[in-house]
Structures are given as structure tokens and as C-alpha cells.
Amino acid sequence: DAGVTQSPTHLIKTRGQQVTLRCSPKSGHDTVSWYQQALGQGPQFIFQYYEEEERQRGNFPDRFSGHQFPNYSSELNVNALLLGDSALYLCASSWTTGDTEAFFGQGTRLTVV
Amino acid sequence: AQSVAQPEDQVNVAEGNPLTVKCTYSVSGNPYLFWYVQYPNRGLQFLLKYITGDNLVKGSYGFEAEFNKSQTSFHLKKPSALVSDSALYFCAVREVDSNYQLIWGAGTKLIIKP
Numbered sequence: 001d002a003g004v005t006q007s008p009t010h011l012i013k014t015r016g017q018q019v020t021l022r023c024s025p026k027s028g029h030d031t032v033s034w035y036q037q038a039l040g041q042g043p044q045f046i047f048q049y050y051e052e053e054e055r056q057r058g059n060f061p062d063r064f065s066g067h068q069f070p071n072y073s074s075e076l077n078v079n080a081l082l083l084g085d086s087a088l089y090l091c092a093s094s095w096t097t098g099d100t101e102a103f104f105g106q107g108t109r110l111t112v113v
Numbered sequence: 114a115q116s117v118a119q120p121e122d123q124v125n126v127a128e129g130n131p132l133t134v135k136c137t138y139s140v141s142g143n144p145y146l147f148w149y150v151q152y153p154n155r156g157l158q159f160l161l162k163y164i165t166g167d168n169l170v171k172g173s174y175g176f177e178a179e180f181n182k183s184q185t186s187f188h189l190k191k192p193s194a195l196v197s198d199s200a201l202y203f204c205a206v207r208e209v210d211s212n213y214q215l216i217w218g219a220g221t222k223l224i225i226k227p
Contacts, residue, residue, distance in 0.1 A: 004156070033213075033214070033215075035215075040220075041219055041220070042117075042205075042217030042218050042219050042220050043215070043217050044217075048213050048214065055213055056212070056213045056214055058214060090156055090157065092157075092215075099145055099162075099164045099209075101147060101159045101162050102159070102215065103159065104149075104156035104157040104158070105156050106155055106156040107155075107156050109154075
């Protein structure tokens, strides 16, 4: 089992550009969540996808959008990048029941210059 | 509003000594509580969780945590620290039946000195 895999591992973008990050969940998991982790801080919830729909969203602007595919993999899209979007973006997968733990990928380090 | 507090930015412990990393939380209803560990340039690894039942939960790598409802705390403990335990530790909470997102503390850097 490969666990949760994210791509790419590192990315450098220019302000105003758009970026797409990808995530493949752990085998058998049907729910994918995305988190933003700024340096020296805890993760911040962006949104969660289940059954190809956004089930819950954190306090992030509409520039952040996502998608879940029928095979449960997911994408995170960020438009009009700002310097403040520089962070580690973490994907987590789980079963949909609330008492199960989430498994995290290694993250994508996004740097906006 | 839900919140998690990890009052110590850093905890220093000598190898072989017991360690405690503190966590307190605030939720409206009942909580699910989690501890994760993060090594440099890595994602988060699950250590243990409290869902219901016994207040003392045991997890990976010899770690355990005690849920205290009256003090709204979920402190992480280990009887004998190893140098390899040095890492960043995060406490997280999810409110039962009303929320899907994990709310995270700011993290505590644990340094184990030989």
C-alpha cells in the first residue's frame, strides 16, 4: 500500500499564476481533505471532498477550489497566487466515518515569488 | 468556536526521562482527539486517538495520552524518551457528529537530549 501520495513535492510559481496540486488517497479511503500549513504553524483546513462533492470548507477564499474524481483522487487548484499562499499543502485521506484517523501525504511545498 | 492550545512551543527532555506534551481543547460538544508527529520536510504521522471509552489511550512508538474531560485536556506522554522522538508534535480535535474538519494546535517541538 503506497499510502497517500501527493505531486509535485516542490513547486515555484510567480504571483498571479495558477497552480494545481494532486493527491491519491490511501487504498480504500473515500474522503480527501486539504490543509495549508504555513511555516511554524499548525495545518489549516481548506476543504473536504466526499462522493465527488465539497462537503465542508474552511475559511479560505474562492481562489482555492478543488475536485474529487470517481477513483477518489483529488486536486487542489489555487488561482491568482499571492505571496502569502506560500506554504506546505497537505492532503489527508480517511474513511468517511468521523472517528477514523486521517492519513497524510508528504505534502507539496509551494513557493510563490 | 473550536480551538486547540498547545501551551509550550518547545519541550526539552533528557533521554530516558519521561516526557509530557500538553494539549487543551475547546469544543461545543463531544470531541474526537488526535495526536500526530511531523518530522522535517515530511507529512503528519498518526500517533493515537481518543474516541470514547478508556481515558488512557495507547498509540504508536510507546506513546500514550490521557483524556481529561473536566480539564478539557489530552496530554501526550511517554515513560522513557528516545533521541529519535525529537520532532514536532500536533494535537487536533474534531467535534463529534457536527464537523468534518480537524482543528489543530500550533505544535510543540520536542527535543530529546542524549
